[in-house]
Amino acid sequence: MNRLPGLPSCDLLIVGGGINGAGIARDAAGRGLNVVLCEQDDLAGHTSSASTKLIHGGLRYLEHREFALVRKSLQERETLLRLAPHIVRPLRFVMPHDANQRPAWLIRTGLFLYDHLAGRQLLPGSARVALARHPAGRGLKSGFRTGFTYSDGWVDDARLVVLNALDASERGARILTRTRCRGIVREADHWLATLQQQDGSTLQLAARAIVNATGPWAGDFASPTDPAAARQGLRLVKGSHIVVRKLFDHPYAYVFQNPDRRILFAIPFLRDFTLIGTTDVDFSGDPATVAIDAGEERYLCEMASRYFDKPVTPAQIVWRYSGVRPLLDDESRTASVVTRDYRLQFEPPGLLHVRGGKLTTYRRLAEEAMHILQPHLGHRAPDWTAGQPLPGGDIDTPGTLSAVPDFDAFLARFQSHYRWLPDSLAERYCRQYGSRAARVIGDAVSVPQLGLELVPGLYEAEACYLIEHEWAQTSDDLLWRRTKLGLRCLQGDVERLTAWLDRRAATMTGVAA
Known part of the structure; x- marks a missing residue:
């Protein structure tokens, strides 16, 4: 690109400081590209800090035959457990079972696939357990005598975003928080972006390529004059969670099967609390103002109370949070079964739209984004992010990824x-x-x-x-x-x-x- 007099420039401008934007910034900066990331609020200020905080393959996605997504997610689960063993850690789940739920043979089949779809080195496999003799049986209603255990991972979602941004910054990227991209204009061989900072000041930046990683704002960014049209192919779904004082004294998490075919997680959280979620509700408002409503609170409490011997009530809630997930619209009848896969849409000359995705697969998404962008930028550099720990992740040997972190x-x-x-x-x-x-x-x-x-x-x-x-x-x-x-x-x-x-x-x- 010909540098314009007095105008800052970069190879790649990433708009959006959630997990996908931060992950792409890290990958691109590590390949030697000149990268700028701008985020209108704080890093992980919206969707990426409002997750269920799991690194998981998505056991329930098997029911919808999303085998490729589950396999990819399970592979990434192992990778992330090594990249950031301080903020990503193993978590053992217990699924109580009774005759009113999915048949036991179906659950055993699903868990067998879950154990074997991808290489599993760091986590134990699934098993059937008698809840009367298992620690996780305490606190459950007496009617649940049998359960199934399996492994996944817990993550501090907001810190995962920050660590990717931090690594990107240390590799040369410029991270601009509280900086909104007000618009982009296509020029002959580059894009001209107008960025507005929190104090109202603006600057113009010339970029050879731009990534739209704005999550639930992806439609608004792609077509500010007609966001409804640009949102085609994107389904906005609200997910809400509640946190209560801890409901059990053991390290296991629960996955509950509900009568509406949804599942509910109850997860030990920060020693003294239990996190319960999530809901899946179609959303059409402003993602910046999303909030849990009373109906969602009642739903989460009632579904959890079906399993715990002591009722969970809205009065027990000490924290509640909601986020808007920008999911691919696969025309599913209900929001809960919409795919969590992603799509990367490249628009010449150098505009990449990121649609869908989830925490677990962000690194793979970033890698695939670079496979699309590098040829456009005339740049060649190998994949690298799977082999380098995130900041603070080298807990055994400085600068080294641990095979089995301790x-x-x-x-x-x-x-x-x-x-x-x-x-x-x-x-x-x-x-x-x-x-x-x-x-x-x-x-x-x-x-x-x-x-x-x-x-x-x-x-x-x-x-x-x-x-x-x-x-x-x-x-x-x-x-x-x-x-x-x-x-x-x-x-x-x-x-x-x-x-x-x-x-x-x-x-x-x-x-x-």
Whole structure:
């Protein structure tokens, strides 16, 4: 591309800072391309932080004969367990069974396929269990005597996005949060994009190619004058979750089969809580204002109460969240059975639309996107992301992907080195930052040297690290996307944190001036 006088330029502009946009930015930057990513809000500010927080093959997709998607997802599950063993970890599921559900032979067949569709090295296979003798039987209604167990993975979804963006940045990409792409114009051999920052200032950027990774806004971006037409092929589905105080004292998660043929997950969450979800409801409003409604809350509570011996009620909810999933419209009658696969649509000269997808397959999606974009850019570089750990993922040997990651051994070494850290804080640092946890602590040799405790569990040292290295700006960024400490906060805590952020911003502005 001929560089225009005074105009910033790049090889690839990625619009959207969710998991697909961040994953593509990481892949492209690692191939040596000049990459810019812009996101209208915070990284993972919408759909990518509102998932069920699972890395899974999608057992239920087998029922709809989506064998290729399940196989791809199972392969990626193994890859992600190695790339980021601090934020992705094995989770064993229990599926209680009775005569009113899918036949036991059908479930056994599905689990056999699930175990064998892809190579499985890190996780144990499925099994049938007697719930009366299994830890997961405690707390369930007495009518559930038999169950099935299988393995999948849990992930901190928002941190998965941030770590991809962080790796992209360290490989040369420019990450612009709170920066909206106001429009793109096709020129002779490039695209001209207008970007607007939070303060209202604008800049123009010349890009050889653009990726539309705007998720539920994909139609609006593709055709701002006629988003309804551009949304053809895209089905927006709302998924809502609730979090309650923990309902059981064991490490297993549950997958419940409901009378409406949907499944419901009940997952141990941050030691003291249980996450329950999800709903699937067709959505047509503004994705930025999506919220759970009372009907969804009742549905989640009632379906969970069919299984637990103690009822779950809306009064028990301590946190609720919703997101809009941009799914491929396969003309399914109900939202719950719409495919979770993805489609990459290339529009010459150099505009790639990303439609559909899920957390588990984001890395493969990014790789396939680069296979499409590299020939257009006249660039050749090999695939690489499956062999390089995400930031903090090298918990066994620095800079190296572990064949069989051992998080417990890593945590023990960390606790031995930082004996003065409370165990709960040491474990959280290791879970969130992996091998980079020491960077958060810095030169501190005691808890007081971490600075003020801004809210329960969040000290100044960590807050400053997140602001300076991970694009955090607001209390929501810190409490809900970089950490989940918002669950342990009272309103006064949040107000104090917001005041501290304001004082810090004013100080930094004064220093800059």
